[in-house]
Amino acid sequence: MLEFGSMSHAVVDQATYTPCLAEACTESGKFMKKAYFVTGTDTEVGKTWATLALMRHFQNQQMTVAGMKPVAAGCEMLDGELKNEDALLIQQHSSVRLAYQDLNPYAFELPVSPHLACARQKLDLSHILECFSKIQQQAEVVIVEGAGGWLAPLSEQYDIADLAKAMDIPVVLVVAIKLGCINHARLSFEAIQSAAVPCVGWLAMCVDPEMQMQKENIQTLEKKIKAPLLGVLPYQDEMRVDDLEKNIIREKLI
Ligand SMILES: Nc1ncnc2c1ncn2[C@@H]1O[C@H](COP(=O)(O)OP(=O)(O)OP(=O)(O)O)[C@@H](O)[C@H]1O
Numbered sequence: 001m002l003e004f005g006s007m008s009h010a011v012v013d014q015a016t017y018t019p020c021l022a023e024a025c026t027e028s029g030k031f032m033k034k035a036y037f038v039t040g041t042d043t044e045v046g047k048t049w050a051t052l053a054l055m056r057h058f059q060n061q062q063m064t065v066a067g068m069k070p071v072a073a074g075c076e077m078l079d080g081e082l083k084n085e086d087a088l089l090i091q092q093h094s095s096v097r098l099a100y101q102d103l104n105p106y107a108f109e110l111p112v113s114p115h116l117a118c119a120r121q122k123l124d125l126s127h128i129l130e131c132f133s134k135i136q137q138q139a140e141v142v143i144v145e146g147a148g149g150w151l152a153p154l155s156e157q158y159d160i161a162d163l164a165k166a167m168d169i170p171v172v173l174v175v176a177i178k179l180g181c182i183n184h185a186r187l188s189f190e191a192i193q194s195a196a197v198p199c200v201g202w203l204a205m206c207v208d209p210e211m212q213m214q215k216e217n218i219q220t221l222e223k224k225i226k227a228p229l230l231g232v233l234p235y236q237d238e239m240r241v242d243d244l245e246k247n248i249i250r251e252k253l254i
């Protein structure tokens with residue numbers, strides 16, 4: 001079972017361990033520690049598709065799974081509140097019914113960088129951590145989708161990297177396999193490493209059906225990125241989560 005943080009076993013006795021934010025309480029009263037932060041080489045690289053595939057991956061292993069999109073820019077007014085398409089998809093694919101404000105505490109209307117879209121609304125990381133903690137109490141696994149890439153600014157003060165670090169969960173890097181992806185992936189991976197955030201691996205998202213030497217590019221990435229390749233997710237004309245999920249390598253991410 002994949003583990004991170006200071007504990008060496010996924011399940012530990014409640015009595016012997018003080019829970020932190022990255023843990024969920026199971027029915028048996030044990031704490032299980034499992035959450036991942038999905039970042040990408042850029043915006044529009046397949047983070048949402050990967051998030052849904054990862055959610056399905058753990059659901060297929062009979063775990064309850066919830067998702068989160070803490071900060072979303074590009075929202076529409078629905079039922080009296082601003083809602084984002086990614087966050088709604090994540091809500092629909094969660095095993096439990098999550099309150100929208102918990103899974104997407106910061107929903108900004110304009111589809112621009114969050115630090116510009118926020119219209120001076122203060123972004124409070126501790127509020128996101130409280131929402132995360134609430135969600136963790138409702139599911140065994142939480143998959144959190146970032147916004148933009150690793151150094152995308154969320155506010156004057158914080159970047160996505162600061163959010164991932166504050167959440168204290170390991171990262172999955174989504175690499176859109178297209179021309180230029182080797183540079184983007186290496187830069188992103190280096191930045192994750194220099195932030196000292198564990199990267200459990202990366203997903204190759206095949207977004208360009210016409211790409212030449214796709215396989216060779218992925219092989220090069222495998223050599224250059226010092227974290228496991230968790231799966232090559234195929235190009236799809238329209239999203240089919242089950243087919244994406246089938247390509248996540250189970251032994252690498254259980
Ligand atoms: N496996 C795939 N096959 C074909 N197209 C894909 C695939 N993955 C992603 N795409 C294309 O890329 C688009 C963006 O994907 P997605 O919404 O998952 O990106 P994102 O990184 O979450 O974007 P954002 O930064 O806006 O959250 C999709 O709408 C789709 O057109």
Ligand SMILES: [Mg+2]
Nearest residue numbers: 047048086145
């Ligand atoms: Mg998205």
